Amino acid sequence: MTLPSSAIAIRGLCKSYGKAEVLHDIDLEIARGATTCLIGPSGSGKSTLLRCIAFLEEATRGTILINGQPLGFEEQPDGKRVRVPAHQIRRVRSGIGMVFQQFNLWPHMTALGNVTEALVTVNGLSRAEAEARGMAQLRRVGLEARARHYPSELSGGQQQRVAIARALALEPKILLFDEPTASLDPELTGEVLNVMRDLGADGMTMVVVTHEIGFAATVGRRIVFLDHGRVLLNGTPGELFAAPRHPRLTQFLETYLDRGAAMLLKPA
Amino acid sequence: MTPRLFELMLKAAGTTVVISVASIGIGLLIGILVCAARLSPRPWLRWPAGLFVSFFRGVPLLVQLLLIYNLLPAIGLTVPSVVAALIGLSLCTAAYQAENLRGGFTSVPRGLLEAADMVGLSPWQQFRRIRAPIALRLTVPALVNEAILILKASSLISVVGVIELTRTAQNLAASTYEPLLFYAVAGGLYLAINWLVAAGGSLAERALRRGRLA
Numbered sequence: 404m405t406l407p408s409s410a411i412a413i414r415g416l417c418k419s420y421g422k423a424e425v426l427h428d429i430d431l432e433i434a435r436g437a438t439t440c441l442i443g444p445s446g447s448g449k450s451t452l453l454r455c456i457a458f459l460e461e462a463t464r465g466t467i468l469i470n471g472q473p474l475g476f477e478e479q480p481d482g483k484r485v486r487v488p489a490h491q492i493r494r495v496r497s498g499i500g501m502v503f504q505q506f507n508l509w510p511h512m513t514a515l516g517n518v519t520e521a522l523v524t525v526n527g528l529s530r531a532e533a534e535a536r537g538m539a540q541l542r543r544v545g546l547e548a549r550a551r552h553y554p555s556e557l558s559g560g561q562q563q564r565v566a567i568a569r570a571l572a573l574e575p576k577i578l579l580f581d582e583p584t585a586s587l588d589p590e591l592t593g594e595v596l597n598v599m600r601d602l603g604a605d606g607m608t609m610v611v612v613t614h615e616i617g618f619a620a621t622v623g624r625r626i627v628f629l630d631h632g633r634v635l636l637n638g639t640p641g642e643l644f645a646a647p648r649h650p651r652l653t654q655f656l657e658t659y660l661d662r663g664a665a666m667l668l669k670p671a
Numbered sequence: 672m673t674p675r676l677f678e679l680m681l682k683a684a685g686t687t688v689v690i691s692v693a694s695i696g697i698g699l700l701i702g703i704l705v706c707a708a709r710l711s712p713r714p715w716l717r718w719p720a721g722l723f724v725s726f727f728r729g730v731p732l733l734v735q736l737l738l739i740y741n742l743l744p745a746i747g748l749t750v751p752s753v754v755a756a757l758i759g760l761s762l763c764t765a766a767y768q769a770e771n772l773r774g775g776f777t778s779v780p781r782g783l784l785e786a787a788d789m790v791g792l793s794p795w796q797q798f799r800r801i802r803a804p805i806a807l808r809l810t811v812p813a814l815v816n817e818a819i820l821i822l823k824a825s826s827l828i829s830v831v832g833v834i835e836l837t838r839t840a841q842n843l844a845a846s847t848y849e850p851l852l853f854y855a856v857a858g859g860l861y862l863a864i865n866w867l868v869a870a871g872g873s874l875a876e877r878a879l880r881r882g883r884l885a
Contacts (some may be wrong), residue, residue: 457789459785459788459789493791493793496788496789496791497791499789500789501785501786501789503782503785503786505780505782507780507782507783507785507786508786509783509786509787509801509805510783510805510882510883511804511805511808511879511882512882520790520792520800521790521791521792524792524796524800525790525791525792525793525796553881553882555881555882555883556881566786569786569790570789570790573790573791
């Protein structure tokens, strides 16, 4: 079987909460081995889109293929959409790691415990083997010295790096980041972005919802600009940020001058 | 007070402690089941559990004890009064502990379970590894509180004929004509026991502090 060219293929995705439709007919291909940044104003639907990709939210219509495999819903030949069985959802989702805005570390486990939990409980590794692999992931995010600390004893930036190590431990093909630095102090943002930059350089497929425009412009291979639940723009940073720029994007960037957007707006 | 009478008081305090601790333990086990039923998506589990909680929280413990004590022989079961007392106290504290636990479970942030979903933990694994340990930690202070309440409420079981600390004090006060002395000693013993329970609770909370919800 040849792998499809895109890591994630989204077809006709719609999501409504009651009467409010927050995502309208999204079609999007996410390239393998590259970082794609989802940007857009608050309420534009970028986090909802990411949560649909993780199947933490169920889309109202449309399908999502992860490496060619349907996640959550499958389209049948007659066009009807059916839910796939739970074990299949778990299998397809095992190829995806997720990093949350609020870190979501389990407070009653150490950093190492968080990283090794699924290796032991889900994958059935021995504790020794899981800890060896967990330590390797903590080393990758620069936190092996904090392995025995509890989340309450770590800074926000350290907690987020442990959360990244936890996601990496299962060796996912795709990493999703939902505003990973939005709840961090500015001086702690850099350490998390650096880890993400390294992952991108290693060829990890990443989808990042972010307000860090500077990060998006420098690390993102593709930028997807969402507005009012639609993909308004989709291109390389060069294409999107260079003049002539879409007026909605310019308007959006002007509100983010302090997040690294200033350099993009400067006349060349 | 002669040493022999004081020894009687101490023995009675022992009865109070044993029955209370046993009730709290049995009540915790029943409470976990009732709490699980109340949180269940299935209405036929949720509904009776809700009824159980409203009954045992809504009817005075004294009335519950008298009901159980008289109900069991009526349906052909003769049990020692200690057993009747144990059943009454356990069911009553189970209702309160189920509600405390439910508070703990519903306080576990959703995001922690989403993180568990994303690494592939099944619903049962999530319950065992994430939800229950966090909920139990959140419930420890309420559990200590409940233990103290039950130790004090256990003075009511004398109505079904169990000779515990309060009843012993009453008996000795009546036979020696020294009520003040014996009630003061009883009060002091309750205070000492509950002080130990509270101290144990503080130790447990301190031991769990590193893993607290940030």
